[in-house]
Amino acid sequence: MELCYWALRGLAEPIRLMLKHSGEEWKDNVLTMNDAPKWFGEMKYNMGFDFPNLPFLIDGDLKITQTLAIARYLGRKLNMYPQEKDITRCEMLEQNMMDLRTGLSRIAYNPNFENMKGAFIEKLDVRLGEVAKFIGDGPYALGDKITYVDFLTYEFLDHLKALSPDHFKEGPIVEYMKRIQALPNLKKWFDSDDCTNKTYTINSPMATWPGLPNATQ
């Protein structure tokens, strides 16, 4: 299995975390800014993708793009998919977290970021409250079983935390994030010297707000 994306957290990091947690063999194909001509020039339109884009996943014959399609495919493959009774709630949370992430991108890539961030952060009171209520005591987003949506939720919450640390002092979300960080493979990863959270930006390094490593603004 090969996952390919830029050398930043962005949309692919949740998938990387899910793969690390699973213990499955996979290749983390990372493209730096220097690789951009290679991606756009050689790779993008010559690899047989229906909808060429990043991130992409190649698993045998299957070539998938689109973050959520990849996350859901891996969820089904790696036994991290909701039971039937939880599917609808899972998809609603998945979409809600994606919405929040898109909202963050919308301001982060806007030259007017400094003027826009206040309004966005204000709305987080309500939006994060909804997520906290949904998760409750957990332990995972849907209850007892960890699923692909936990990795999307955890990672995107961490992006929001970099923007607004005040919203992440205590409460169900903070406790939830600690539990995900304590998953054995993830704990090992986060504690390691190589952990890319030390070097990767949250958005593109060229964004108005890249979300620097260990950003606390």
Next chain:
Amino acid sequence: KEVTYSLAKNEEWFGEKKYNLGLDFPNLPYLIDGDVKLTQFTAIMRYLGRKLDMYPKTEKDLARCEMLEQNIYDLKTLRLAWIAYNEKFEERKDKLLETLPVRLAEVAEYIGEGPYAMGDKITYVDFIIYEILDQIKLFSLSFSRPDHFSDPRITEYMKRMENLPNLKEYFESPDCNAKRYTIHDPFLIWALGRTTSGAARIEKNFMQ
């Protein structure tokens, strides 16, 4: 049952209903079906797909379907809507008009002969694709790019969807939303309108 909220009198939604319907993530659109209370467009479509037997059956089909679903939704939200609500719309629309041929060709290639996006069986994703293609078509036509919609794989696909019996009846009825509703929020910076006499553009001062 269809409930619509008026944009001009949006206090009904924001003031009363939004936080009092028992929705986990209050938003529009919402769907209430017995005990099930759903928001998020994609979650609603997938739920109805499963309920109404319009859902892919095999793993391979599901993975491909979800990729198509996400790609087409990207075109709508990250491209069309992103620029429609941006005060720099005039500059950005040209860039989108440039990239559309490639993106639409990918969709045409995927659909191929069809008859439906996933082959023989109609699925929830067909309704997403049809509607979004129609919105993009209005955009392309509004800016004199009918060539974006010259690929017969796309035009024939859209015709097949429009000829589904219940939809054909709906599209021909005087109440059809496409005759009355704009694609985007008409009170924001730019929206495409459609009247019975053809495409009309509505511009409102964003600061009003």
